Amino acid sequence: MKRKISLTINGKSYTDEVEPRLLLIHYLREVAGLTGPHIGCETSICGACTVMLDGRTVKSCTMFAVQADGRQILTIEGLAADGKLDPVQEAFWNEHGLQCGFCTPGMILSSKQLLEDNPNPTDQEIRHGLEGNLCRCTGYQHIVNAVRAAAKAGA
């Protein structure tokens, strides 16, 4: 039986009827039309589907949309404010913290979380904080550089 859910995504209200088995990532991409969060491994390993739920990062492939009822979601699409990139986005741009870009939305949200929890991380702490996100281009060094730069810029 379908259930009605109401949630806020990137500051905008959404109300939809969904099957309980609909995963949050499928809801975001196919119902809400937000294709920033990617489907990578679908097994809660790769982190490409990372979004923020009430301010904490989650893997949206391992959550049902009904669990997000009444809650606040931030996807990569909601990060830039008034056309201005978030400092973490800016740092990824400047440091070329991406190659193919597939993991980038998840990497950026996880980096944001990391810097909120620990504004001055060591390289070791950056790598540990991003352990839930895989870059299959293996472009980790520039990603770490980007997070370090974002920290320096006070992101």
Add this chain to the structure above:
Amino acid sequence: MIPQTFEYTAPQTLEEALGLIAGGDRKILAGGMSLIPLMKLRLATPGEVVDLGRVSGLNGISENGGVVSIGAMTTHHAIETSRVTRAHCPLLAETAGHIGDVQVRNVGTLGGAVAHADPAADYPAALLALEAQIKLISAQATRSVAASDFFLDAFTTALEPGEIVLEVEVPAEDQSEGYSYEKVPHPASGFAVVGIAARIKKDGNRIAMARIGVTGMGAHAFRALAAEKVLENGGSVADAAATVGDGETPNSDLYASADYRLHLARVHAARALATAISRAS
């Protein structure tokens, strides 16, 4: 990967939740970090799921009279970072920080993890070393089960149908105690190939108390009682570590054979003990 269809209920109160699960045939969803992957693979195909995520009163950490109480729906992240756990049961906080990754720790819960009882889960080692009590509740009654009587087999616990984990009670660690959780994570899954939780209390140069919990080795976590005895009788860390896993049948898989696992357990037991001893005062 799309799970089979199911009916979903999200009760708001504990009473309502316990009424719903009283029959014992509904699946309980906590953080979902184990259940949802199983449902996506259709290894689990429950017809009805009761989500505890909206039940009030199941979430929180408090300390009272030397006992730390942690609600079942408390996330690993909260346990890792809470001032209460870091001050009063730092072994559990350290262990929580080794689970999965940040996103998993933000969602996964203590109650879900202990009820699921994965043989490679991290908490059971720490809960055994901490001599924790698991408080269970059903529509009829509450009861408390020692961690050593709770984990019975792989994915099998003392939970009866109609019961859920209400909270976990951890006797506060003594300030002078040393502790350590040493883990060999599987490189792909992050689960413990072996994990060793150690607590040490010193009396001068003597070891007055040793508690060692081991996970990942067998069907369920266990206490390394022989190793504890060796230390408490004045034996060396090397001699104690060499007894870890005696009498157990270690798991064997593509990543780690039984012999290799046993070797890892002993090497990492020695490391955990050395760290715990160095942290004890």
